Amino acid sequence: MTTATNTQLAQSIPNPEHDTWFTVNQQIVSILTTTLTESIAQLTIGFDTSKAIWDCLERHFSQKFVVSATNLKMQLLDLNKGIQSVDECLRHAKLIVDVLAFINKHGPEEDLVIATLHGLGPDYIMLRTALTQNPPLPDFTELRARIISFDA
Known part of the structure; x- marks a missing residue:
């Protein structure tokens, strides 16, 4: 690899950092490719830099x-x-939302509250009506307490 000089664009000088970068890059490539499962490693064939491999895995x-x-x-x-x-x-509703949060695809907590209220079914219509007619909606923890209290 070379770097351009300030005086002449046509002239270039060797980049002193290239050898260090190349060595470290090859070490990272080796670590990445040897720790991947065979099926995932096949996805990275043809990529020769750690960044290219990482970008492939991310996609x-x-x-x-x-x-x-x-x-x-x-x-x-x-x-x-x-x-x-x-x-x-x-617990099932909370698990779904926790997994969504883990993969950074969660929506507002209000969606969880609305989905939970909707999913409870006709036995909880009075509770659902009371909660939706008196905004704001409770957060999930408060909703859980109210449902358990209603259930008792």
């Missing part, structure tokens, strides 16, 4: 996170207490 996994986030958001919208206990329903 691959971010696409999976987008698909996962969409599926999780659909699960939240489809939340239904059904035959499970209120506690199980609330």
